[in-house]
Amino acid sequence: MSLAFLALALVCVVTASAAMISRNLIHSALLLVLTWIGLAGLYLWAGADFVGFSQAIVYVGGVSMVVLFAVLLTRRQRDEPLVLIPEAGVGRVVAGLAATFWVAALLVPAMVVAPLVQRAGPGPTLTVKRIGELLAGPHLVAVLVVGVILTVSLIGALYLAAPVTAEDQPEWDNGGTGRDRGNQEEPS
Amino acid sequence: MIGKGLLQGLAVTARNLVGSYHDPDRYTTIEYPEVKPALPEAYRNFPFLVAEKAEDPLGTLRCVACQICEKECPPQCIYIVMDRDEKGKARMKPKVFDIDTSVCMSCQICVEVCPFDAIKMDQVFEIATDERFNALLLHRDQLAKTNTYFHQIHPTEAAEVDARLAAEKKAAEEKAKAAAAAKAASAKPAPAAPANPTPPPAPAP
Amino acid sequence: MTTTSVPSSESWLEVAPLQARDALLGLLPESLHWIASSVLAIAVLVGAFGLMFAYLTLAERKLLGRIQNRPGPNRTGWAGLLQPFADAVKALTKEDIVPRDADKVLHALAPVSLVALSLIGLAVIPFGRHLVAIELDAAVLYFFAAGAATELSIFMAGWASRNKYSLLAAMRALAQLISYEVPLLLSVVPVVLVAGTLSTTAIVAAQGGWAAGFWPHWHVLTPWGFSAFCLFMIAALAESNRSPFDLPEAESELIAGHLTEYSGFKYALFFMAEYFGMAALSAMAVTLFLGGWQAPLGWLEVLPSYVWFAAKLLALLAGFIWIRATFPRLRIDQLTRLAWKFLVPMALLNLANAAFWSLTAGWSGPLQAVRWAVSLAAVVVPFLLLSRSLFSGLGPRVYRYAPS
Numbered sequence A: 001m002s003l004a005f006l007a008l009a010l011v012c013v014v015t016a017s018a019a020m021i022s023r024n025l026i027h028s029a030l031l032l033v034l035t036w037i038g039l040a041g042l043y044l045w046a047g048a049d050f051v052g053f054s055q056a057i058v059y060v061g062g063v064s065m066v067v068l069f070a071v072l073l074t075r076r077q078r079d080e081p082l083v084l085i086p087e088a089g090v091g092r093v094v095a096g097l098a099a100t101f102w103v104a105a106l107l108v109p110a111m112v113v114a115p116l117v118q119r120a121g122p123g124p125t126l127t128v129k130r131i132g133e134l135l136a137g138p139h140l141v142a143v144l145v146v147g148v149i150l151t152v153s154l155i156g157a158l159y160l161a162a163p164v165t166a167e168d169q170p171e172w173d174n175g176g177t178g179r180d181r182g183n184q185e186e187p188s
Numbered sequence B: 001m002i003g004k005g006l007l008q009g010l011a012v013t014a015r016n017l018v019g020s021y022h023d024p025d026r027y028t029t030i031e032y033p034e035v036k037p038a039l040p041e042a043y044r045n046f047p048f049l050v051a052e053k054a055e056d057p058l059g060t061l062r063c064v065a066c067q068i069c070e071k072e073c074p075p076q077c078i079y080i081v082m083d084r085d086e087k088g089k090a091r092m093k094p095k096v097f098d099i100d101t102s103v104c105m106s107c108q109i110c111v112e113v114c115p116f117d118a119i120k121m122d123q124v125f126e127i128a129t130d131e132r133f134n135a136l137l138l139h140r141d142q143l144a145k146t147n148t149y150f151h152q153i154h155p156t157e158a159a160e161v162d163a164r165l166a167a168e169k170k171a172a173e174e175k176a177k178a179a180a181a182a183k184a185a186s187a188k189p190a191p192a193a194p195a196n197p198t199p200p201p202a203p204a205p
Numbered sequence C: 001m002t003t004t005s006v007p008s009s010e011s012w013l014e015v016a017p018l019q020a021r022d023a024l025l026g027l028l029p030e031s032l033h034w035i036a037s038s039v040l041a042i043a044v045l046v047g048a049f050g051l052m053f054a055y056l057t058l059a060e061r062k063l064l065g066r067i068q069n070r071p072g073p074n075r076t077g078w079a080g081l082l083q084p085f086a087d088a089v090k091a092l093t094k095e096d097i098v099p100r101d102a103d104k105v106l107h108a109l110a111p112v113s114l115v116a117l118s119l120i121g122l123a124v125i126p127f128g129r130h131l132v133a134i135e136l137d138a139a140v141l142y143f144f145a146a147g148a149a150t151e152l153s154i155f156m157a158g159w160a161s162r163n164k165y166s167l168l169a170a171m172r173a174l175a176q177l178i179s180y181e182v183p184l185l186l187s188v189v190p191v192v193l194v195a196g197t198l199s200t201t202a203i204v205a206a207q208g209g210w211a212a213g214f215w216p217h218w219h220v221l222t223p224w225g226f227s228a229f230c231l232f233m234i235a236a237l238a239e240s241n242r243s244p245f246d247l248p249e250a251e252s253e254l255i256a257g258h259l260t261e262y263s264g265f266k267y268a269l270f271f272m273a274e275y276f277g278m279a280a281l282s283a284m285a286v287t288l289f290l291g292g293w294q295a296p297l298g299w300l301e302v303l304p305s306y307v308w309f310a311a312k313l314l315a316l317l318a319g320f321i322w323i324r325a326t327f328p329r330l331r332i333d334q335l336t337r338l339a340w341k342f343l344v345p346m347a348l349l350n351l352a353n354a355a356f357w358s359l360t361a362g363w364s365g366p367l368q369a370v371r372w373a374v375s376l377a378a379v380v381v382p383f384l385l386l387s388r389s390l391f392s393g394l395g396p397r398v399y400r401y402a403p404s
C-alpha cells in the first residue's frame, strides 16, 4: 500500500469524521467538500483520471454549492445550536445499529472480494471516446433511466417550490419579467 | 437583434480609447501641478490690497484704514490698525492689515463695501502650508499687490475701476478748481481749506 | 515539465526555453532532476503570471482611464511603469484587520485557497510547442475541476467575515456559479467532441494547418466554434466575477462584497486571484478555440509559438478590460435568466451543431458549402429566436409618475 494512498485515505476519514463531529454546520459542509476532494484524489491514485476529475467538478463544484445553499437558507439563526437529544431511546439505538449493519454488509464483502492492489499500476487506459462508446452502447438503458429519474425529481422539486395559487405569490415577485407592477400604466 | 446595443457600446468606448490619444476634445485632463489650469476671469478667492507702485507697495496702498471692511467681514477675519504719527494724528494708511485666510470664506463682502477700491479678490488658490498657526495669517506686505497685477488677473474689472477712479479724480479736481475760483471771487473770506485727504466715497454702483 | 529531448529541426527561439531548462537542470545531480524540473515549471509559471498580474492591473487602469478620457496612473516611474510595485508595497504594509467575530481560520484560508486554486489550472495549458507543465489525458477536465472550487473560497470569505454584505455576496457567488458552470462546461463539450480528446496538447495540435492555405483550422473560425467561443467567454466573465457579472462584489450595493472585511495583503491576494482566474480562463479559451500556440499564417511561424500564445492571451485579456469599461452590471435575476434561458439552450443546440460538423468532416467540394450553410444556420436561427424570447415581455418601461 503506497504512502499516497494512506495519506489520501487519512484525509478522507479524518475530514469525514470531523464533518460529523463539528457543531458548526458550515464547517461540516466545508469539511465534507474536503472529503470529496480526498475521494477524487483516491480515484486519481487508482488511475481513473476521468472519474476523479468528474468527481471534483460535480461534487466540489456543484453539489457543495447545493449543500451550502441548503444550509444557509434553512437555518434561521447562524449560531442556533444543533439540538441534540443525549438520552437515546431504544428505537434510536436500534435504528443506528441497523444502518451500521446495512452499510457494513455492503462494504465488508466488497473489501474482502476485491483486495487492495499493492501499487496503482498503469491501469486500463480508458479514453473519453471509449467511455462515450460504453455509455451510448451497452449502458444506454442505464443512462436513460438515470436521466428520466433526474428529470422527474427536478420536476418534482419545481412542483414543490412553485407557488400553487396566486395568493401564494409574494408581492414583489413579478414572475421574472423585470416589470414593476406598481409603475405600470393603468389600462384605461 | 440582441447584441446590437452591446456592439454599439463597445464602439463608443473604443472611440474614446483611440480618441483620447489624438483628440484634445476627448482628452480633457490637465495634469495639474505641472500644467496650470486656465482660470476663468471671474474666478476669485482671498482678497488682496491694491498698491499703485511696484517699487513701494506698502507706501502706495489705496487703503486708508477706514476699517469698514473690518466691520463688515462676516467671519471677522480682518484686523486693521491705523498708522499714526507721534502726535497721534492718523496717517490714513494701515499700520497693520491682517487677513486670516484660514477663516476667510472668500465672500467678497470686503470688496463690495470698500469705498476706495483698495481691496480686491485675488486668484491664488495654492496656499496650503504645513504650518498650522501663522502661515495662513497674511500680513500687509503679503497682501499688497500692484494694480498691474490686478489688471492681469481681472482685466475687465480693473479697467472699469481705473476709469472710475480717473473720472472721480477729474471731478474732484474740477470741483476744487471751481471752489477755489468761487473763493477767489468772494474776496478770500478765509484761508483756503486744506485739500481733503479723503476723496468722496465712490458712488454706489 | 515533460523531459522530452530537444528536437533539433526547429529555430533556436522555439527551443530556447527547453535549452535553458536543461542547462539549469544540468547544474543539479541526476537524482534531483524529477523534482527540480517540476519546481522550475512552477517557479516559471508563478513568476510569469505574477508579473503579468502586476502589469495587467496597470494595463487595466490605463485602459479604463483612456476609455474614460483620462490618463490613468502615470506618476510612479516612467509612464507609471512602477505603479504595480508601489501598490504591492502599499498592500503589504497595510494593517491586517480581522473582525472580532470572524471565523478566523476560514477568514485566513479563503484568500490563500483562492489564489492556489486559480493557479493550479495553469499546469495543463500548453503555452508553446514544447511548453506544457503536465501532459494529462484528461487535461480539460482537470482544468475545470481545479476551477470548480474557486467560488467555494469566495463563499468561505463571505461567510467567515461575519458581515451581512459579505454573506449576501457569498450567496450571490453561489447562485452565479451554479448558473454559469453549466454553460461554461457545455460550451467546451463541442470542442472535445470534434477533437475527440480531452488532452489540451492534442486539441491544439488538431487546430494546426490551414484550409485553402490561409484559413486556419482554429475552432473559432467555424460556425459552431465561434458560437461556443462566445458562450465560453460570457461564462468565463461570470466565472471570474468580472464586470458585467461582478454581482458578488457590486460596490454600489454590497460595499465590496466578500472583500468588505479584508485588508492589506489578504485583499491583494483576492485581487491577484481574480486576475489569475481571468488569465487561466483566457488561456483555456486560447487553447480550445483560438488555436493555442499556432501561428495564424504559415510564414508567421518565424515567431516562436509561445509568442503567439502570449499575443492571443493578451488580446483576450484586453477584451475583458474593454468589456468591463463598457457594460453596466446585471441584476441577479437578469444574470440567471441569461444563463438558463439563453446560454444553456444555445450551448445544447451548439453541441448538436458540432456533432453535425464532425459527422460531415468528409464532405468536400460543393458539399462543403452546404456544410457551412447548415452549420451557420444552426447558429444564427437559434440565436435570433432565443434572443427574441429572452426579451419577450420586456417592453420599454412605462412609468406612471415620471414624465417620459
Ligand code: SF4
Residues within 6 Å of the ligand: B062, B063, B064, B065, B066, B067, B068, B069, B070, B080, B113, B114, B115, B116, B117, B118, B119
Ligand atoms: S474698506 Fe477699503 S479702505 Fe477701508 S480699511 Fe478696508 S480696504 Fe482699507
Ligand code: SF4
Residues within 6 Å of the ligand: B046, B047, B072, B073, B074, B075, B076, B077, B078, B099, B103, B104, B105, B106, B107, B108, B109, B110, B111
Ligand atoms: S472675503 Fe469675506 S470673509 Fe474674506 S476677508 Fe473679505 S469679507 Fe471677510
